[in-house]
Amino acid sequence: MSVTVSPRRLRGEFVRKVKELSGENLQLCYQCGMCSGVCPAVSNMDLSPRQVIELARLGMQDEIAESKTVWICATCLACTVNCPRGFDLSRLMEAIRLLTLRKNVDHIRPEDISPQERCELPQIAMVSGLRKFTG
Amino acid sequence: MKTKARNLEEPAIASLEVLGLKLEEIPRWNCCGAVYSLAEDDLIHQVAPVRNLIRVKEQGKNELATLCAFCFNTLKRANLLMKENVEKRNTLNSFMDEEIDYSGEVKVVHLLEVLRDEIGWGTLAQKVKLPLRELKVAPYYGCTLLRPREVAIDSVENPTILREFLKALGASPVDFPESTRCCGSYQIISDPGAISAYVWNILSSALSHGAEALVLSCPLCDYNLGQGQKELVKKRDEFKRMPLFYFTQLLALALGLDPQVCHFELNYGSPESLLREKDLLS
Numbered sequence: 001m002s003v004t005v006s007p008r009r010l011r012g013e014f015v016r017k018v019k020e021l022s023g024e025n026l027q028l029c030y031q032c033g034m035c036s037g038v039c040p041a042v043s044n045m046d047l048s049p050r051q052v053i054e055l056a057r058l059g060m061q062d063e064i065a066e067s068k069t070v071w072i073c074a075t076c077l078a079c080t081v082n083c084p085r086g087f088d089l090s091r092l093m094e095a096i097r098l099l100t101l102r103k104n105v106d107h108i109r110p111e112d113i114s115p116q117e118r119c120e121l122p123q124i125a126m127v128s129g130l131r132k133f134t135g
Numbered sequence: 136m137k138t139k140a141r142n143l144e145e146p147a148i149a150s151l152e153v154l155g156l157k158l159e160e161i162p163r164w165n166c167c168g169a170v171y172s173l174a175e176d177d178l179i180h181q182v183a184p185v186r187n188l189i190r191v192k193e194q195g196k197n198e199l200a201t202l203c204a205f206c207f208n209t210l211k212r213a214n215l216l217m218k219e220n221v222e223k224r225n226t227l228n229s230f231m232d233e234e235i236d237y238s239g240e241v242k243v244v245h246l247l248e249v250l251r252d253e254i255g256w257g258t259l260a261q262k263v264k265l266p267l268r269e270l271k272v273a274p275y276y277g278c279t280l281l282r283p284r285e286v287a288i289d290s291v292e293n294p295t296i297l298r299e300f301l302k303a304l305g306a307s308p309v310d311f312p313e314s315t316r317c318c319g320s321y322q323i324i325s326d327p328g329a330i331s332a333y334v335w336n337i338l339s340s341a342l343s344h345g346a347e348a349l350v351l352s353c354p355l356c357d358y359n360l361g362q363g364q365k366e367l368v369k370k371r372d373e374f375k376r377m378p379l380f381y382f383t384q385l386l387a388l389a390l391g392l393d394p395q396v397c398h399f400e401l402n403y404g405s406p407e408s409l410l411r412e413k414d415l416l417s
Contacts, residue, residue, distance in 0.1 A: 020175065020176070021174050021175055021176065022173075022174075022175065023175040040316050040317045040333060040336070041317075041319075041322075041329075041333075043332075044329055044332075071325065072322070072326070072329070074317050074319055074320040074321065074322050075170065075173070075278075075320065075321075076278040076282070076317035076320065077278060077282035077283055078278075078282070078316075078317065080282065080283055081281075081282050081283060081284055081291050088283075090173055091173045091174075091175075094173035094174055095173075095174065098174055107325065108324060108325045113324065120358075121323065121324070121358065122139050122140065122354040122355055122357075122358050123138075123139070123166075123169075124169045124203070124205050124206075124354060124355050125321060125323050125324060125355050125358060126324065127166060127168065127169040127170075128169040128170045128205070128320065128321040128324075128355070129321035129322075129323070129324030129325060130324070131168065131169065131170055131180070132170065132321055133321075133324065133325055
């Protein structure tokens with residue numbers, strides 16, 4: 001498969017928006033893979049955390065949009081505290097999620113949470129889950 | 136805290152009275168929002184935690200103690216934002232013009248820090264009436280007590296605060312490598328099937344290191360680790376159920392308080408049978 005990397009993508013709207021929303025310098029990452037190594041959810045992900053950073057800074061928004069990785073992230077911050085460059089990957093994950101959620105495209109539907117689950121789940125599960133997965 | 140996590144709050148209030156500290160509930164408190172907003176342009180979600188901090192300042196108090204690790208993380212991070220980011224602080228104070236101005240004057244602590252720093256392990260040990268002898272408990276921190284670094288109550292890589300707490304109560308702490316691994320958190324809402332893998336990683340490690348129970352601080356970790364076990368018992372023959380305790384329950388028990396204040400009936404895994412086996416409950 002061929003991939004086109006162009007100045008248009010590198011300086012495009014997607015890269016600008018993720019930098020702005022995350023407040024992080026994507027160029028800090030030197031692709032050591034520490035984030036992927038410590039991520040407790042990496043075995044469920046199609047793109048590893050390391051790959052998400054690389055694709056984000058190359059402006060590959062379609063590939064990232066097709067991936068489920070940012071929706072599997074539980075914001076545990078294992079990546080953030082272990083990054084040797086001090087890059088806060090949790091903010092990049094949040095920025096990518098928000099680019100979808102702010103278009104009114106929710107990742108989950110609150111009505112899909114069953115009445116039984118609503119009775120049993122701790123309140124913080126509902127509040128945090130709906131904050132992370134709905135706009 | 137008033138409903139599903141009564142077994143975290145009530146033993147805490149009772150225990151701290153015995154230790155000479157009175158917890159005062161913040162008037163007009165609101166939900167802190169559970170998670171700290173990570174977007175640079177999102178200030179509206181900082182209003183909820185900051186309002187709680189303003190309530191504390193209004194009372195003339197300078198310290199806010201939390202029991203829930205999730206709330207601790209959100210409140211402490213919001214507090215740091217107000218302390219360190221002048222522009223965002225000014226914007227939030229202008230927006231909340233019906234409130235007094237706030238700039239991070241209140242200190243946010245978790246109850247474990249209060250026990251370590253204000254009471255001390257030595258004093259705590261002296262007040263223990265029922266040492267939790269023979270109880271092999273694995274300390275489980277999860278994420279929110281230790282990450283990010285700027286809010287951590289202990290070493291991010293090698294925390295020992297729960298180990299010291301358990302030793303002060305006379306229990307046998309069982310260290311294990313997954314004590315700071317995520318339980319899956321809010322993924323219980325979107326992908327509950329994935330939670331059992333997280334739970335297996337944590338509990339199988341604790342079991343293989345000789346733990347009989349786990350101690351924790353967060354209602355979401357408690358739920359995930361409890362619910363996850365129900366699935367694991369069906370899927371894996373080799374899995375042995377592990378009772379879960381809130382640290383405040385073990386505190387109340389060791390201080391000799393009436394076990395009814397612990398509300399063990401709300402715990403996963405009926406820990407009463409383990410406690411009876413160890414002669415810690417009649």
